[in-house]
Amino acid sequence: MxxxxxxxxxxxxxxxxxxxxxxxxxxxxxxxxxxxxxxxxYELNSVMTAINEEYAMDEDIVKSGDTVAFIPPVSGG
Amino acid sequence: MxxxxxxxxxxxxxxxxxxxxxxxxxxxxxxxxxxxxxxxxYELNSVMTAINEEYAMDEDIVKSGDTVAFIPPVSGG
Amino acid sequence: MGESLYEIVNKPIQVESLVSKVERREAGAITTFIGTVREWTKGKRTIYLEYQAYVPMAVKMLAKIGDEIGERWPDTKVAITHRIGRLDISDIAVVIAVSSPHRKAAYEANEYAIERIKQIVPIWKKEHWEHGETWIGDQLENTPYPEGEPNLKDVKI
Amino acid sequence: MGESLYEIVNKPIQVESLVSKVERREAGAITTFIGTVREWTKGKRTIYLEYQAYVPMAVKMLAKIGDEIGERWPDTKVAITHRIGRLDISDIAVVIAVSSPHRKAAYEANEYAIERIKQIVPIWKKEHWEHGETWIGDQLENTPYPEGEPNLKDVKI
Known part of the structure; x- marks a missing residue:
């Protein structure tokens, strides 16, 4: 999962x-x-991805047990 | 004075x-x-001068009633 | 001892507490950056803001920024706190404090920190305008990704 | 109301009070510079410092720096407080706060202020070292006048 x-x-x-x-x-x-x-x-076309709290690339592998986060353009500060 | x-x-x-x-x-x-x-x-050779709280030059005139301050190299901050 | 240099909080931030986290007997200069909620942005009036964060990753990214600063400006010490939740006009959203033996590094490292926060820390701001609301970053209100795409070189240093 | 933006004081300086002097609903960025007493300078240990000022002229010169900043960075607001008297290690000697709608000006104007303080504000620091004492500025400890002479172009802008 x-x-x-x-x-x-x-x-x-x-x-x-x-x-x-x-x-x-x-x-x-x-x-x-x-x-x-x-x-x-379709917004997923313009977000970054993090696997287990680290930024990842589209080619990176996600395995069962991982947490994936989609990171829209950030706007902190 | x-x-x-x-x-x-x-x-x-x-x-x-x-x-x-x-x-x-x-x-x-x-x-x-x-x-x-x-x-x-002799330290006066390397100080600035203020007349009535404004920086002044060696040629400027001081008159009775003025306050002259000798300003050694500053070191605030 | 035990106090954390990088925090995401949902209560008001005290500037003095960040300053005291970075104070050191060998540091003669401390700079702080205080980001507050501005009422007017390009003629539009903000009523209040909402900040949301991916908290554990945001803390990790703040620490990463601290590490980057430690490499570029070796004698500095950094503390960063970002607030989330509802913020009203003039409330403090973020405080960055940097101490250094000399002032130049304290200014440079501080400015570097806020630039990096706006690139890599997973925090999002929702503007509640007079008429309507917007998540900043997905609208023309802001263009954090000038090329229209997230930029992996910014995050993978 | 009535609070002064430029002060010379002989009591501890509260950073928050400077911040609140420059807070404005249209300002999203506030920078502060906090100058503290450093224990070690080039391998020499400081025990404490004494600051002396020509107070009325120092206040005037701080205000002049604020005016210069207002011309160069029109949307900023500045407050500066310098402490005099005896200061121990880590005590705050000076705080500069600058608010601005945008952060770049807040950093630049703040750094400009500390550079100008070191040029034109009549305040002097006496270092009490482990062995002996020195008025800084008249010794090799410091060379505020690189050409060996006070520089009138710095003060007559």
Whole structure:
């Protein structure tokens, strides 16, 4: 199982701050595509991804037990 | 009468923080020379001068009633 | 002892407490940056803000910024606290404190910290305007990604 | 109301009070510089310091620095307090606070202020070292006048 964290407008669009996906292994790109299709979450084209609190690339591998967070453009400060 | 204010090492050398001089009018340069001779205050070669709280030049005129301050290199901050 | 240099909090931030975290007998200069909620942005009036963070990762990224500063300005010490939740006009959103034996490094490292916060720390601001609300970063209100895409070179140093 | 932006005091300085002097609803950035008494300078140990000022002129010169900043960075607001008398290690000697709608000006104006203080404000520091004492500025401890002479162009802007 992979835990997915959602923030800001992603969270508001889905109406949840996290999802749990029954996936054993996937690339970040595949995971994004899956969610784009399932939730019409086209905003995923312009967000970064973190795996277990570290920024990751589209080619990186997500495995069961990992926490994936989608990071929209940040606006702290 | 001209009031002269002394600070830092000038004040310690003379043992006073101010002097009163019976002078009607003088340039800053003349005033410095007078004090250099009277008190062996050769440090006056490397201080700035203020007349009535504004920086002044050696050619500027000091008149009775003015307050002259000798400003050693500053070291605030 | 035990106090943390990098924090995400949901209560008001005290500037003095950040200053005391970085005070050292060998440091003669401390700079602080205090980011507050501005009422007017390009003619639009803000009523209040909401900040949200991915808290554990945000703390990690603040610490990473501290590490980067330690490499570039070796004698400095840094503390950063960012507030989240609802903030009203003039409330303090972030405080950065940097101490250093000499002032130049204290200014430079401090400015570096705020620039990096705006690049890599997962914190989001929702503006509640007079008419409507917006998550900043996904709208024309702000363009944190000038190329239209997140920039991996900013985060993978 | 009535509070002064430029002060010479002989009691401890509160950073928060300077910050609140410059806070404004249109300012999103406040920088502070805090100058503290450093224990070690080039391998020599300081026990304590004594600051002396020509108070009325020092206040005037601080205000002049504020005016210069207002011309160069028009949207900023500045407050400066310098302490005099005896200061121990880590005590705060000077605090400069600058607010601005945007951060760049707040950093630049703040750094400008401390540079100008070291040029034109009649304040003197006496270092009490482990062995002996010195008025800084008249010794090799410091060379505020690189050309060996006071520089009138610095003060007559």
């Amino acid at each position: 992979i835990k997915v964290l959602l923030f800001a407008h992603l969270q508001e669009k889905i109406g949840k701050d996290q999802l749990e996906l029954e996936i054993i292994q996937s690339t970040v790109a595949e995971l994004k595509n899956k969610l784009k299709n399932q939730f019409q979450l | 001209i009031k002269v204010l002394l600070f830092a090492h000038l004040q310690e050398k003379i043992g006073k923080d101010q002097l009163e001089l019976e002078i009607i009018q003088s340039t800053v340069a003349e005033l410095k020379n007078k004090l250099k001779n009277q008190f062996q205050l």
